[in-house]
Amino acid sequence: MSAAVLEGREKAPATSLWAVWPAILGLSVVFLVEMLDNSVLSVALPTIARELHATASDLQWITSGYSLLFGGLMIAFGAIADRYGTRRMMLIGLSLFAVASLAVLFVRTPGELIAVRAAIGITAAMTAPGTMALCFRLFDQENLLMRATSFIATVGLVGMAIGPTVGGLVLQVLPWQTLLVMNVPIAVLAFFCIRRGIPADNPAQRNTTPLDLFGAMLGTTTLLLTLWTATLAVEDGWGHAAPWLSAAGAIASAVAFVVRERRTTHPIFDFALIKRPAVSASLAYEAAMGLGMAAIAYSVSLQLQLVWGWSPAQAALGNLPQVVVLIAIGPFVEKIADKLGTQRAGALGAASVVAGLLVYALLGRYDYVFIAIALALTAAGMRVVATIAGVTVMRGLPEDQTSTGAALSDTSQEVAGSIGMAVTGTIVAAAIAGSLTSVGGSVTAAHDFENAVTTATLVLTAICAALVIWAARRSTKVEPVEA
Known part of the structure; x- marks a missing residue:
């Protein structure tokens, strides 16, 4: 049987969560890591500052770099996944996420840690859009979708809430690098669960329109500048020029994005859907x-x-x-x-x-x-x-x-x-x-x-x-x- 035919084959919709437990486990773990990653590291910032001789600005970038890239790139990676395969994007993202997390073992300076955090943010953004999209591939029944979504959301929200506590307990006995290295076995578990439990992407269900790269760039820039403006406002206050300049850039980029998407033949996102x-x-x-x-x-x-x-x-x-x-x-x-x-x-x-x-x-x-x-x-x-x-x-x-x-x-x-x-x-x-x-x-x-x-x-x-x-x-x- 050809690879194309195999790729297009679909399993029958599941009749219970237990029937697709590897997939539910894998998606829950992905969402958990996304919610846990920044909160679990926050408690280690004083330790990082001492060991790496990091400044307050360094610490800001260590936390903000991840959040900015994670939040700013999700829509772009979502559009790419719709065109080239959501499951494929998830598996690639998990693989790169594990590699990026493991790279913390080689960090010796604040700049290197900022680069690692940025890489983790990018790879997390690759996986984020697929969590709910792949869940919807498993079920036809509304009650099962609700149940599965509820379970996945619970895992993620609880992870976010207990992140600082988990981080504090780990730091009592292990070095701070452990907080990122522990992403590796989690990502590996999610990779194999999703690979086993979710059917391959069906080419017939993909978005076949060309990807608007310029629109994706404008949309990503808008989100990055918006998130960065909020960060600067908290860290520096509105008395400085930086948040105002960032906000002006976000508005200009947003206007350009809307104009582009309304005029292009193949927009990255159809605004009519929001209506x-x-x-x-x-x-x-x-x-x-x-x-x-x-x-x-x-x-x-x-x-x-x-x-x-x-x-x-x-x-x-x-x-x-x-x-x-x-x-x-x-x-x-x-x-x-x-x-x-x-x-x-x-x-x-x-x-x-x-x-x-x-x-x-x-x-x-x-x-x-x-x-x-x-x-x-x-x-x-x-x-x-x-x-x-x-x-x-x-x-x-x-x-x-x-x-x-x-x-x-x-x-x-x-x-x-x-x-x-x-x-x-x-x-x-x-x-x-x-x-x-x-x-x-x-x-x-x-x-x-x-x-x-x-x-x-x-x-x-x-x-x-x-x-x-x-x-x-x-x-x-x-x-x-x-x-």
Whole structure:
């Protein structure tokens, strides 16, 4: 039998998650590594600074370099995967991801570590669009898709939440390089699980239009500059020229990208797809979730440690309500969607995020119990939204654009999260005279910090609420029937 025929063969749709457990395991592991990679390394930054004699600027690039390239390249790699094979792109990306992670053993300078982190970010962006796209290749039944997506999302979100704790425990007994080297066996496991459990790419289901390289370059530049602007705003503040220049470049690149994509015969992404109510509403929900995650992630740990004087270990334990709820609610997401319908369930999940943000903004400074409630509400809401919005976006796109759609969904969260961090960081920096580490030194500084966090969280809550209301109204619109 010819290779082309073998490549085009498809397995029958699975009737349970257990029937395709190697594939589910592999995709879950990929998503876990994507969520875990940056958070697990953050706790090692002081050690890295000492051993490599890294400056504050070096440390910024070590963390930002990965995030920028990961978030900025996903849509471009999604478009490439739709044309040349999603499974193939995933396997190539995993192989290169393992090699890039192993290269940390040869790092001797901060510049070399920055290069390694950049390579890891690029290879992670190669794998990211395929996670949900390949999951959709396994099932026809909506309930199984919901269940599989929920499981994969749970693994990733829990990984992100426990990343600093895992990193801290590893550093107690092993060198910091271990945090990146442990990516290698994980990538190898994912490679063989996906190779065994997911059928080869079918040429008939690929996007056959030419790849718009110039459009891809403009889109990637826009995302990179947007993410970089948010990073500069947090690190340097708007009092410097750098974030303004980066923002101007992002706007100019975005305008050029839109003009290019509307005029070219074969756009890298058809903007008409975003006009579909199900797709645009789900992306708005995803953006609201990204903003909510940014508000909670930035503020809670700082408050517990800088204002209340908790140790890093105590602060990690203080985030446990988030982890527990993320795990506990997973089995119920499908039931919630079945009982309420995906539209109402998505709106309910997003409303839970907004409610959690309000509880934290208004009451979080007074007692830990309110922080625990806020963490539980936001975690529950994010868990529901991540599953339902992800499935809805994928269902609303043509079969030959699933990788691009998955990348678009991930990017909306990434960009929204960066904007949320920039908003919070800017408001906090404007309210604090001096560095953040001096907050616990006086009652006045602590009070100013809490006021700034309240203001920032309320601002993000208002934006989240606006997105949720718009998405809820948008999702009720009926899609036009195509001839």
